[in-house]
Each structure stands twice: as structure tokens, then as C-alpha cells.
Amino acid sequence: MNLVGAGARLVDVAGGRTLAGDELTAEIERAAGDLAELPSGVLFARMSLDLASVLRYLGAFEAARAVALIDPALDPDVLAGLITRFRPAAVLAAPEAEPPAGYTASDGHWVRAEAEGVTPHPELAVLLPTSGSTGNPKLVRLSRHGLLSNADAIAEVLRIDAGEVAPTCLPLHYSYGLSVLNSHLLRGATVVIEASGVLGRGFWSAVQEHGITSLSGVPYHYEMLRRLKFDPAKYPTLRTLTQAGGKLRDELIAEFNDKMLAVGGRMYVMYGQTEASPRMTTVPAERLAEKLGSAGPALPGGKFVVRRDDGAETTHPKIVGEVLYRGPNVMMGYADDEAGLAAGDECGGTLATGDLGYLDEEGYLYVTGRLKRIGKVFGNRVSLDDLEHAVRVAEVGIDVVAAVSAGDKVVLFAELPEGEGAKAICKDAARALSARLHLHTSGFDVRPIDTVPLLASGKIDYRSLEGRV
Structure with missing residues (x-):
């Protein structure tokens, strides 16, 4: 399975450029060739919402180069600590500062002077930091197979096809934003690269100009859209809303669902974690009103069980315990340093989510709290x-x-x-x-x-x- 399906397009709003067909393939292959020439080891890619960042990511995937997607606004001290621990082959789109010891500046990147480094596991494709921008983050190790299987499952339940046009309204170093990119490209759809986000004027101009069909947001976005009196009737092509990244208030889910139904649209509520590449559930749009408060059933290929206080696992309805997820999209494990990049699958397809919850009679998950801080x-x-x-x-x-x-x-x-x-x-x-x-x-x-x-x-x-x- 290829990440970029036939017919996929990238529309670069800032540059006024559209890449499709042979031209898109050539740009990805060019990026892959450039990355293949770098020293061995993981790549760090600072991911802005721009065409260059998207092509670097797709090039790394094509070249089978493990790449850690980094917030370009990450605290310099945290970035320096990650570089020390993981010794990346290069920091792509590096900060405008002196490179750290052992690195040289080259074409806007920091390249490691020493050629030898730990070769990442061949299945390792993407790494994403944990714990936001504070402390001493670990890297979540996501496999190529896990990312592709999750993108395929998401595309299936959201009914994504080649006619969909999705914007980059979430950061690409954020697992939710990355999943939007992956699931649309996989099905040969169009991704509009627009940097202002759903609260910026440029975004809504892009919706109208490029016929954007969907909008993805976290609870904060929907709170703000409510204050702005969002009306989907003003945007005839926009007919799908998706929400993840935390629990949205039930009353807002109902309100936005009603807005979309009134114009023949649909809304999906999802649940996931970075460690699951990242989605685990989607509430079917036609069941959303009757299943308010639920995170939905497991995605195709996945399964939930609840671990009780005594350690026993159950799928019996209404039993509250830690939510366990099993599926092909579960991470390979965490990496604390460069040596951990070579490790294989340490999770065996099972993820202890750290969330408390229960299943109903139809297998719909309800999350009730957190085990960890x-x-x-x-x-x-x-x-x-x-x-x-x-x-x-x-x-x-x-x-x-x-x-x-x-x-x-x-x-x-x-x-x-x-x-x-x-x-x-x-x-x-x-x-x-x-x-x-x-x-x-x-x-x-x-x-x-x-x-x-x-x-x-x-x-x-x-x-x-x-x-x-």
C-alpha cells in the first residue's frame, strides 16, 4: 500500500501552486533522493504548515527514512536535549541559530558531521514526541504498517474518496493533523496546504476558493466556532466536520451535528492517542445524536477490552476499568535515546491507554477519566x-x-x-x-x-x- 494514492493532489495556497500526477511523484522522489544521501540515523523534521514540510515528510516515507516530526516552535532547550539524546542524521528546516556541536549548517538544515549512527529499525517510519513541549519527552515509535493501516481504516469510516478536499487546519507534527494528511492522500484526495487555521481569515477564503469539503478540529476550535456563530450554509462545499483531541461538550456536539444535518452534512467524533497512529474510534455520523458522550466503536481491525481492578479483561457492558486497545496501528513502543530507535515491536499490538472507561451493549466506548497525570x-x-x-x-x-x-x-x-x-x-x-x-x-x-x-x-x-x- 502506497501512502500517496493515484490522483492525489497538494494545493499550496501560499505559493499558488498545485502538485498532482507525475509532477507530484517527481517532487516526492526528489525529496526522497536528497534525504537518502544524509548520514545514517533518524531525521528530525521541523514541520511548518507549508509545502516544503509536507514534501520532506512524504520523501522520508518514500525513502524509508525514519523521521521525527518536530514542532517548529519547540523550546530551544528541549530541542537541544532531543538532539543530544537521539543524534539525528539531520535537523531539517533547522532554527536560524548556530548548529550544535557535531553538526554543520547546509541549505537551511543541520547535518551531523559524523557519518555513523544507530540505524533505526526497518519498520520504523515516524516518531512523535510525548508530553507537549515540557520536560524530557520520549519519542513514540510508529511503524509504516501501523500508519498505513490506520489511515486506511480512517478513510473507510469517514468515507473519504478522491473527491474530498481537506485543509491542513491542524499542525502536521500533531498526530491528528498528520492523520488527516495521510488518510486523504492514501485515497487520492486533495490536501490544501493553508497555514492560518480555522480561526484565520485566510482559511475561510481557501474553503471557498478551493472547494474544501471537510474541517477537522479539537474542542477549542469548536468552542471558538460557536462564538463566531459558524454557519455551514455559507460554505456549500463544506459538508463534513470531524472532532478529536479531547472530549467536546455534549451540547456542542449536538449543536454542530444539528447544523450539519440541516445542510445535508455530517459530523464525526473520534478518539485516539499518538500511540495508536493515532485514531482508535469513530462514532458513525448517523448514530451521533443517539450516542452522545460516546467515543464510538473501534475502527475496522481494532478491538477494545476493559481491564478491571483485579487484572481480568472483559467486554461486558458497563464494567469500568482501564481501556485496552488492540489493533495493527498500535505503536512499536517508546524510544528514550538513540539506541531505542533500533528496537523492534515491544507492544505486540496492545495499547494500555491510561484512560478509564466502559463499553455499552454495542461495543461503543465511553471514556470516564484518566489513570495517569x-x-x-x-x-x-x-x-x-x-x-x-x-x-x-x-x-x-x-x-x-x-x-x-x-x-x-x-x-x-x-x-x-x-x-x-x-x-x-x-x-x-x-x-x-x-x-x-x-x-x-x-x-x-x-x-x-x-x-x-x-x-x-x-x-x-x-x-x-x-x-x-
Whole structure:
């Protein structure tokens, strides 16, 4: 199975250029040839929403070069740490700065001077960092087969065909954005490369000019579209909405579903994780209204079971436990450093999601909470422990802080004396997190608290704090 199907097109809005047929094939092969000449090892590709980034990714896939997709706004210290640990063959579209020791600048890239490096496993295709932009991220190892099987399953359930026209309205280093690209190219559809996103004016001009047929968003996008009084009747070609990246409020799902049904359109709600390449479910559009709150059944080829507290696995309805997913799209495992790139499949097709949930009588999944301390900010997974550390080292005057997840944002309780000074410090902390993760300050609700509650063990009583959100 090839990633780019017959008839696929790339429309570059900024450059006013369309690539299709032999011309698209030639550009991908040219990119593949350039990457094949680089030293051995993984490639780091800083993925902007532009044609060059898309071609580098497709070229790496064609050349069977394992590539880590990197946020171009990643904190320089975090990027430097990743380079030290993984010794990439090159950093493509490198920052405008001096290359690190052992690398030379060449045509906008940093290329490793030493030719020898760890050769990644032959099945390894894409690596994506965990834990947002904080801390010491691991890389999720995704196989070629896993990515292709997931793209095929998504295309099947979303009914993607060659007539679809999808925009790059999500970052390409984000697994959801990458899956939109993969699933459309696989079926020979058109991808419109447009960088402003669904909240930018340029996006809506592109919808009309290029006949865009679908829009993909995380909960934050739908909250904003509601405020902007989004009306699909204004855009006759736009007839499909998809939502993932966190749980959207049921009332908003119902509202947008009604809007789409009124114009003969459809809405899909999905659930996934980067570790699943990345989608695991889709609620069929025709069942969405009656299955509000559900993440849907497993994608074709996948299966869910629930692991009870005693370790037993069950598919019995209404039994709550940790959600386990099995399917061909499950990651090969994590890599902590360069040596881990050569490892084979360590998961055996099973992913412990870390989510709590249950199945109904029809096998539809309902997610009820998290086992681990991972939150989401506008669809971006972040480590709550890393956020606490980031606040403490931000030098804003906060030493004791506790972070808890609150839907599509994070609430951080900062131990501070009450008063106007405390409010100002909390605002400074939110701004510091926003600057570090490149996410809007509204995703970080920092609140003063007299004393952070502790358990008898001396650990923070997070459950008590969750009750205050």
C-alpha cells in the first residue's frame, strides 16, 4: 500500500501552486533522493504548515527514512536535549541559530558531521514526541504498517474518496493533523496546504476558493466556532466536520451535528492517542445524536477490552476499568535515546491507554477519566507534573503548585497568600506556561490557594483539588 494514492493532489495556497500526477511523484522522489544521501540515523523534521514540510515528510516515507516530526516552535532547550539524546542524521528546516556541536549548517538544515549512527529499525517510519513541549519527552515509535493501516481504516469510516478536499487546519507534527494528511492522500484526495487555521481569515477564503469539503478540529476550535456563530450554509462545499483531541461538550456536539444535518452534512467524533497512529474510534455520523458522550466503536481491525481492578479483561457492558486497545496501528513502543530507535515491536499490538472507561451493549466506548497525570490543553497532551515544574522554575514567585486536568484546560493551584499580589503572580505564571508551550493563556487557569492539601503520606491530595475545579 502506497501512502500517496493515484490522483492525489497538494494545493499550496501560499505559493499558488498545485502538485498532482507525475509532477507530484517527481517532487516526492526528489525529496526522497536528497534525504537518502544524509548520514545514517533518524531525521528530525521541523514541520511548518507549508509545502516544503509536507514534501520532506512524504520523501522520508518514500525513502524509508525514519523521521521525527518536530514542532517548529519547540523550546530551544528541549530541542537541544532531543538532539543530544537521539543524534539525528539531520535537523531539517533547522532554527536560524548556530548548529550544535557535531553538526554543520547546509541549505537551511543541520547535518551531523559524523557519518555513523544507530540505524533505526526497518519498520520504523515516524516518531512523535510525548508530553507537549515540557520536560524530557520520549519519542513514540510508529511503524509504516501501523500508519498505513490506520489511515486506511480512517478513510473507510469517514468515507473519504478522491473527491474530498481537506485543509491542513491542524499542525502536521500533531498526530491528528498528520492523520488527516495521510488518510486523504492514501485515497487520492486533495490536501490544501493553508497555514492560518480555522480561526484565520485566510482559511475561510481557501474553503471557498478551493472547494474544501471537510474541517477537522479539537474542542477549542469548536468552542471558538460557536462564538463566531459558524454557519455551514455559507460554505456549500463544506459538508463534513470531524472532532478529536479531547472530549467536546455534549451540547456542542449536538449543536454542530444539528447544523450539519440541516445542510445535508455530517459530523464525526473520534478518539485516539499518538500511540495508536493515532485514531482508535469513530462514532458513525448517523448514530451521533443517539450516542452522545460516546467515543464510538473501534475502527475496522481494532478491538477494545476493559481491564478491571483485579487484572481480568472483559467486554461486558458497563464494567469500568482501564481501556485496552488492540489493533495493527498500535505503536512499536517508546524510544528514550538513540539506541531505542533500533528496537523492534515491544507492544505486540496492545495499547494500555491510561484512560478509564466502559463499553455499552454495542461495543461503543465511553471514556470516564484518566489513570495517569496527563492533561490536555486545546487538544495538546501535556504532563501535569511537567507543568508544575515549569511554574516552579519560571521565577514568578511560586514554589508550591499542584496541577489538575479540567476538560480542555489545566487548573494549577498555587500556594500563595491572598490578595491582589497573588492574582498578579498567577497571571504571570499562566503567561509563562503559554510562552513555553505556545498555547493560549486561557488554557492555564492558575489560582491562589492558602495551602495545597496533602495526604497522610505527604503527597499532594490531587483528588481533593479535582473536587474544587
